[in-house]
Amino acid sequence: MAFEEYIKDKKAFILGLDNVLYPEKDYLLQVYYLFAEFIEYTEQINAAEIIAFMQSEFAAHGDENIFEKTAVKFNIPEKYKTNFELLHENARLPLKLLLYQQVLSFLQEVVVERKEIFLLVDGEPLQQVNKIKQLEWHGLEKYLKVYFSQEFVPKPATKSIEFILDQHALKKNDILMIGNTLEDEDFALNVGVDYLTITKLL
Incomplete structure (x- = not known):
């Protein structure tokens, strides 16, 4: 299993959208x-x-x-x-948005292992929903639970992840957060969850 070291000890994965799942x-x-x-x-x-x-x-x-x-x-x-x-x-795009190939493979392995996938999406929700609808998910969309950080106290405040943990009966050490910015890393540190920069997958 190519991503076993990241998947084996975790129950759920929280990912961003832009430049994490696909190139913005x-x-x-x-x-x-x-x-x-x-x-x-x-x-x-x-x-x-x-x-x-x-x-x-x-x-x-x-x-x-x-x-x-x-x-x-x-x-x-x-x-x-x-x-x-x-x-x-x-915008109705001429071309579908494509997930990074390595991210697609990673998420497919997470699904096979019956673990949870959460998207915690920064930015204006209407715009971000438009992107999500036009991504080629290869059937993964039915396994996603989507939250928008704008609906909570802004990062680096921890309300959004605390809400996800509470709603889904998860503990901090159950979670791996995957992002691409220093703000994401600081956010994970504030929450007390493990963090992986997307470049490690790519």
Whole structure:
């Protein structure tokens, strides 16, 4: 069993979403593509040039203020920011989002071992639900229990995991949390549960 060392002593696993289950850029770059197509249709600005700029900007600086930078570059009216934000919440993607292959294999082994999988998802719930619906789960979706950290006291406060433990009659040493940020690691430390950075699986 490839992941036995991580699975054998635990009853449940708590994972994040973005850059833990799948690469977040796979979602954002498709949103940018749809936005560029929309702007070409409404403003007759070349979509390919917008997409190329947004991809380059994202690669260099991430998604922060990317609408504003693109609007300045192409003289896109501010009114379209609402459309840009709504696309993040309700975009129907051209392509399914794919789990990291190693994460897929890990979750399949967890299911075979009849252990529990929880998603504790950061970010705006409507947007995150849209991502979850468009992930290719390979049948794993029926084994997931999903919680949104925004519905609790923000991290690094421990209310969210304490709620999960209480609801599912679990102890702290039953849990392995898997994340990808220093905040995730500090969060697990505050709770007192074991932590694994996703890079160890990938």
